[in-house]
Structures are given as C-alpha cells and as structure tokens.
Amino acid sequence: xxxxxxxxxxxxxxxxxxxxxxxxxxxxxxxxxxxxxxxxxxxxxxxxxxxxxxxxxxxxxxxxxxxxxxxxxxxxxxxxxxxxxxxxxxxxxxxxxxxxxxxxxxxxxxxxxxxxxxxxxxxxxxxxxxxxxxxxxxxxxxxxxxxxxxxxxxxxxxxxxxxxxxxxxxxxxxxxxxxxxxxxxxxxxxxxxxxxxxxxxxxxxxxxxxxxxxxxxxxxxxxxxxxxxxxxxxxxxxxxxxxxxxxxxxxxxxxxxxxxxxxxxxxxxxxxxxxxxxxxxxxxxxxxxxxxxxxxxxxxxxxxxxxxxxxxxxxxxxxxxxxxxxxxxxxxxxxxxxxxxxxxxxxxxxxxxxxxxxxxxxxxxxxxxxxxxxxxxxxxxxxxxxxxxxxxxxxxxxxxxxxxxxxxxxxxxxxxxxxxxxxxxxxxxxxxxxxxxxxxxxx
Amino acid sequence: xxxxxxxxxxxxxxxxxxxxxxxxxxxxxxxxxxxxxxxxxxxxxxxxxxxxxxxxxxxxxxxxxxxxxxxxxxxxxxxxxxxxxxxxxxxxxxxxxxxxxxxxxxxxxxxxxxxxxxxxxxxxxxxxxxxxxxxxxxxxxxxxxxxxxxxxxxxxxxxxxxxxxxxxxxxxxxxxxxxxxxxxxxxxxxxxxxxxxxxxxxxxxxxxxxxxxxxxxxxxxxxxxxxxxxxxxxxxxxxxxxxxxxxxxxxxxxxx
Numbered sequence: 001x002x003x004x005x006x007x008x009x010x011x012x013x014x015x016x017x018x019x020x021x022x023x024x025x026x027x028x029x030x031x032x033x034x035x036x037x038x039x040x041x042x043x044x045x046x047x048x049x050x051x052x053x054x055x056x057x058x059x060x061x062x063x064x065x066x067x068x069x070x071x072x073x074x075x076x077x078x079x080x081x082x083x084x085x086x087x088x089x090x091x092x093x094x095x096x097x098x099x100x101x102x103x104x105x106x107x108x109x110x111x112x113x114x115x116x117x118x119x120x121x122x123x124x125x126x127x128x129x130x131x132x133x134x135x136x137x138x139x140x141x142x143x144x145x146x147x148x149x150x151x152x153x154x155x156x157x158x159x160x161x162x163x164x165x166x167x168x169x170x171x172x173x174x175x176x177x178x179x180x181x182x183x184x185x186x187x188x189x190x191x192x193x194x195x196x197x198x199x200x201x202x203x204x205x206x207x208x209x210x211x212x213x214x215x216x217x218x219x220x221x222x223x224x225x226x227x228x229x230x231x232x233x234x235x236x237x238x239x240x241x242x243x244x245x246x247x248x249x250x251x252x253x254x255x256x257x258x259x260x261x262x263x264x265x266x267x268x269x270x271x272x273x274x275x276x277x278x279x280x281x282x283x284x285x286x287x288x289x290x291x292x293x294x295x296x297x298x299x300x301x302x303x304x305x306x307x308x309x310x311x312x313x314x315x316x317x318x319x320x321x322x323x324x325x326x327x328x329x330x331x332x333x334x335x336x337x338x339x340x341x342x343x344x345x346x347x348x349x350x351x352x353x354x355x356x357x358x359x360x361x362x363x364x365x366x367x368x369x370x371x372x373x374x375x376x377x378x379x380x381x382x383x384x385x386x387x388x389x390x391x392x393x394x395x396x397x398x399x400x401x402x403x404x405x406x407x408x409x410x411x412x413x414x415x416x417x418x419x420x421x422x423x424x425x426x427x428x429x430x431x432x433x434x435x436x437x438x439x440x441x442x443x
Numbered sequence: 444x445x446x447x448x449x450x451x452x453x454x455x456x457x458x459x460x461x462x463x464x465x466x467x468x469x470x471x472x473x474x475x476x477x478x479x480x481x482x483x484x485x486x487x488x489x490x491x492x493x494x495x496x497x498x499x500x501x502x503x504x505x506x507x508x509x510x511x512x513x514x515x516x517x518x519x520x521x522x523x524x525x526x527x528x529x530x531x532x533x534x535x536x537x538x539x540x541x542x543x544x545x546x547x548x549x550x551x552x553x554x555x556x557x558x559x560x561x562x563x564x565x566x567x568x569x570x571x572x573x574x575x576x577x578x579x580x581x582x583x584x585x586x587x588x589x590x591x592x593x594x595x596x597x598x599x600x601x602x603x604x605x606x607x608x609x610x611x612x613x614x615x616x617x618x619x620x621x622x623x624x625x626x627x628x629x630x631x632x633x634x635x636x637x638x639x640x641x642x643x644x645x646x647x648x649x650x651x652x653x654x655x656x657x658x659x660x661x662x663x664x665x666x667x668x669x670x671x672x673x674x675x676x677x678x679x680x681x682x683x684x685x686x687x688x689x690x691x692x693x694x695x696x697x698x699x
Binding site: 051 | 508511513514533537538539540541542544546552554555556557561565566567568569571572575613617
C-alpha cells in the first residue's frame with residue numbers, strides 16, 4: 001500500500017503535489033475550525049469585537065505579519081537569487097581556464113568579478129579549433145574597463161550566443177568597434193578609451209591612450225553582469241596591450257576565429273560549447289587535465305549554492321524561531337485580551353451560551369488575527385523581497401526576480417495551522433473561567 | 444412566551460410545562476465552605492412576579508444565581524417544573540437557561556460593539572439554526588415596542604433607560620418562561636425605573652412568564668405579587684417567615 005501511494009504521489013504533476021502539501025498544511029486549521037464553529041454563528045460577534053478593538057488587533061496582526069513576512073521574504077529572495085545566478089550562468093556551458101580555483105574563475109568569467117588569472121596559450125586553442133565536437137570556442141579576455149564597466153574581449157559569435165539578436169545596432173566588424181551590454185553606460189555611436197584594470201585596480205590603471213573604440217551595437221538584456229559590460233573584439237584587447245592580435249600578418253584585418261596558434265597571445269578563459277549536452281560532458285572530460293582546468297559553471301555554482309544552503313537552512317530556522325516567538329507573544333496577548341473580555345464571555349454563558357460557543361468566539365477571534373497577519377505577511381514578504389532584490393540586482397547585475405510560489409504558501413500555511421492550533425490554549429482558558437465570578441469581577 | 448407541557452427534563456430540556464418553581468433545603472456555600480445562602484422552601488407558581496429584597500451582601504444575587512443555575516447549590520433541589528437544575532450538569536444548565544430563562548443585570552451588560560438589535564438578538568448566535576430568525580424578529584419587535592431604535596446606533600452613548608430596555612428586549616427575545624432580574628433599576632432614575640418595571644411586568648404577563656426580581660428599590664418589590672426577604676444568607680417569605688411560599692399569578696389572584 002505505501003508503495004502504491006508513493007507511485008500515486010509521484011504520478012501527480014509537481015503543481016499537484018505542491019497543492020496537496022498546501023492543503024495538508026491547512027487541513028489542521030480547517031478541521032479545527034469546522035469542529036469548533038459547527039452549529040454556532042459566532043461570526044457577527046467576532047467581527048464586532050475585531051472592529052471595536054481594531055487598533056490592538058492591527059498591532060497583533062502587524063506583529064504576525066512582520067514575522068511571517070520575514071520568513072516569506074527570506075525564502076522568496078533565496079530562491080530568486082539561486083535562479084538568477086543560475087540563469088546568468090546558463091549560457092556558459094564549459095569554461096576552460098588555467099588550473100586553479102574554479103570558483104574564482106567562475107566569478108571572473110561568468111560574473112565578471114575582477115581577478116588576475118594565468119593565460120591559456122595557443123596549444124589549447126589549437127586543440128579546440130581542431131576538435132570536431134566543439135561548436136563554439138570563444139576566448140574571454142577580461143582586465144580592462146571603462147567608467148567602471150568591464151571591457152571584455154571576445155568574438156562576435158560569443159556576443160550572438162550571449163545576447164541572441166542585438167537590441168540595437170550591429171555586431172562589431174572592426175577591431176575598434178564594440179557592442180555594449182543592455183545596461184552599459186555607453187550608447188550606440190559613443191566612443192571611449194578603455195582603462196587598464198577592472199574594479200579596484202582600475203583606479204590605479206593606465207588609460208590606453210590613443211585607443212578609441214566606437215560602440216556599434218547593444219545587446220539584449222541577459223540578466224547577468226554582462227549587461228553592464230562592453231564587449232570588444234579580442235584582437236583589440238591583445239593589440240592595445242602590445243601583443244600579437246591572434247592572426248598571422250598575412251591574415252590582414254581578419255577578426256574572430258580561426259585564430260593562429262602561433263600568434264595567439266593567450267586568454268584567461270575560453271567559453272566552449274557543443275550543440276549537444278553529451279558532447280559538452282565529453283569536452284569537459286577531455287580537456288580537464290594537465291595544464292587546463294575545464295569545468296561546468298552550473299556545476300560549480302550548484303556546489304557553491306549547496307554550501308550556502310547550510311546558511312539558508314540556518315536563516316530559515318531563525319525565521320521559524322522568530323515566527324514561533326512572535327506567535328507565542330501574540331498568544332500571550334490573546335490570553336490577556338480574553339481576560340479583558342471575560343465579563344462579555346460570562347454574560348454569554350449567563351444568557352445560556354454553551355461553553356463551546358465561548359470557545360468558538362475566542363478561537364475565531366484568534367484565528368482571524370492570525371489569518372489577517374498571515375495575509376499581510378505574504379504581502380509584506382513580497383514587498384520586502386522585491387526591495388532586497390532590486391538592491392542585489394543593482395549591486396551584482398544578476399537579475400534577481402523574486403515571486404511568491406508554493407514554498408512561501410507552504411510556509412505561511414504551516415504557520416497559520418500551527419498558530420491556530422496554539423490558539424486553542426487561550427480558548428481553553430476562556431472556556432474554564434467561572435461565570436458568576438467573572439460577572440461580578442468587573443461589576 | 445412559549446407553551447409548557449410539563450414533560451420531564453432531558454438533558455436540561457425543560458419540563459416544557461409551566462415551570463413552577465419549587466426549591467427545597469437549598470444551601471449555597473463558598474469554596475471555603477462558608478454558607479452563602481440558605482433557602483428552606485420556596486414555591487412560585489407559573490406566571491407569578493416575585494420580589495427579592497434584603498440588605499447588600501445578604502445573598503439576594505446568590506439566590507438569583509442559584510435559581511438561574513449559574514451556581515450549583517451544595518445541598519437541596521431547585522425544581523423548575525420537573526427539572527431540578529441543581530442536579531443538571533453545566534451544559535444542561537446552560538441549555539436550560541437558554542431555552543427557558545431571560546436574565547437582566549444591574550448595569551445592563553450590553554455588548555458595546557453590537558447594535559441594539561444585535562444585542563437584543565445575541566441569543567440567536569448560539570441558538571439552534573431553526574430558532575435564529577424567530578429570535579431576531581422577536582428582538583426587533585420588542586425594541587420597537589420599548590421605543591428603542593434598532594439601528595446601528597452606538598449603544599455606549601445611549602441613556603441608561605434605553606440601555607436597560609435593550610437588556611429587557613434581550614432577556615425576552617428568546618421567549619423565556621422565567622425572567623430573572625438582578626437590580627434591574629439600580630442604574631436608572633425614578634422615572635426610567637418605574638417605566639422599565641411597568642414594561643417588564645406587562646411583557647411578562649402577556650406571555651404568562653414568571654418574574655423574579657432582586658432589588659433594593661421598594662418600588663420594584665412592591666410592584667411584584669410577593670416578596671421574599673434575604674437576610675444574612677437566609678431567605679424568608681415576606682409575609683410568612685420560614686413558611687412555605689406560594690406565589691400565585693395575578694390572574695388567579697384576581698379571580699380569587
């Protein structure tokens with residue numbers, strides 16, 4: 001039987017399973033509500049109490065909203081960051097670089113973080129150009145910048161691969177032309193002179209005097225740091241650094257592959273890709289070895305995120321703990337509030353209301369506060385995630401676009417169910433109070 | 444007022460007959476065993492109006508609470524028709540009160556957050572579904588008759604007389620057989636107090652309901668058919684101290 005259930009479970013579409021989990025989380029609250037409210041019409045009285053004490057209630061619900069919102073924002077933000085970084089690395093199938101730190105090269109080649117890296121030489125280029133499985137082998141030569149934006153040398157094929165159709169202009173056709181990223185500070189038609197160095201090193205770097213590059217095209221947005229970059233022909237990078245331009249003198253003004261290994265000055269990294277996934281695996285396996293480090297950026301990113309996953313777990317735990325503390329605080333407040341209401345409840349009992357009705361009023365009151373807090377928490381969490389994402393996107397250029405999904409719905413549903421079950425406590429407290437004593441107490 | 448058939452109680456369901464009150468050898472004690480009330484014998488015929496008087500702290504409210512089933516006596520029996528409320532469990536006493544009793548309190552005890560109509564019909568919230576509409580209709584009619592606007596006016600800004608009239612409508616909206624009033628005029632001026640008692644007795648008599656009113660106000664007790672005094676926790680008939688008390692309905696007295 002369990003196996004059959006297991007099969008049934010996995011036969012469901014993912015959304016179906018998510019929905020089932022959501023319903024399962026809500027089930028305890030729904031069941032409790034159905035049992036508690038059965039046969040009574042507590043709604044109008046509860047609504048009137050909620051309205052009469054609306055400011056206190058708003059405070060209670062607001063506290064719940066903040067704690068729920070923090071949890072929602074954390075989950076949504078973390079997922080969006082994961083998706084954004086993964087999407088940014090999506091176009092980078094296999095990276096070849098000199099042996100070293102994969103994470104450092106991942107950050108340099110994919111996320112354009114400033115770094116110094118040893119160069120791959122012509123022998124690697126020769127192997128790549130002769131490899132029938134390789135469909136694209138683009139050098140990625142970083143190290144220059146303009147106005148804070150990285151100026152990266154590569155090929156027109158790489159630009160096409162990264163951007164797809166350009167948003168404006170055309171691909172570069174000469175060494176002194178460039179294609180700007182979607183968010184780069186230069187426009188089509190602008191000219192600029194690159195500076196040696198990128199990031200903190202740029203301020204101390206020297207301007208490549210006498211070099212003027214004209215922007216002739218703009219890439220479509222990629223949701224990655226490449227949106228801020230300016231891509232120039234790799235030949236330009238070599239030339240402005242006084243190196244051979246990758247082609248034999250007899251090649252004239254040739255731009256792009258094939259390059260001549262004998263005139264190949266070297267590049268920190270190659271982006272290599274094949275049209276079929278299995279070939280990418282074969283390429284990675286074949287090239288990773290002596291003198292070359294070949295890796296899948298997606299795989300390295302996965303390991304990095306897994307490492308950060310522990311941090312996420314800890315933060316999630318802290319969020320849950322915060323929610324639990326707030327829920328406990330709110331419940332303590334509810335206990336105090338039910339004491340303030342004790343004369344009302346005693347009056348109901350004196351008028352013949354069964355204990356269960358008073359129980360239903362208290363529980364409904366608490367459930368309404370918790371439900372309102374959860375709903376506001378979802379909204380608050382979404383807003384907080386949007387704000388944080390915009391900051392992260394502005395700082396990293398990795399497009400982080402959070403959206404509310406089932407993960408957040410599960411979190412809120414779980415909190416709602418647990419809190420409404422905890423709300424049984426103040427309801428029991430009101431249930432057990434003496435009628436005559438409470439009628440007299442405040443008289 | 445609903446009809447009574449005198450059938451025996453079942454889970455607090457009333458005798459449905461006229462719930463003549465017959466209390467015997469009742470004692471109510473505090474948690475520490477101190478005697479709060481002793482009532483040897485009290486009989487009240489259906490439809491009678493009984494005043495309960497006595498000094499403050501003598502046990503008048505305790506008597507009323509015991510008769511309402513809000514307090515459980517340590518000894519004795521309090522029979523309303525065939526039902527001994529002293530022997531019922533708490534849930535059954537709640538149900539008995541809901542179905543057969545209407546309570547009025549000294550300081551109105553209204554739900555400030557509800558409209559006059561919602562206050563008067565609050566019993567509908569915990570009544571069986573089939574009775575809710577009737578309770579609400581009766582509440583509206585009572586408020587109309589008592590001259591209180593049923594709309595959404597803030598009850599906390601109403602005069603004491605209006606508030607207590609809402610409380611009377613609430614007590615009567617469930618169609619009770621017995622009305623128990625604890626100092627119903629204590630918060631009212633003379634004119635409003637007289638008006639309220641007149642209205643209460645008129646409404647109760649129209650339905651043949653029994654009224655038991657605790658009050659310091661001689662005008663209230665004198666308006667009743669009979670008086671019971673409570674002194675130092677001992678309840679005695681006003682005319683026949685220590686003897687059996689039988690209060691007859693006004694109509695029967697008139698015929699006599």
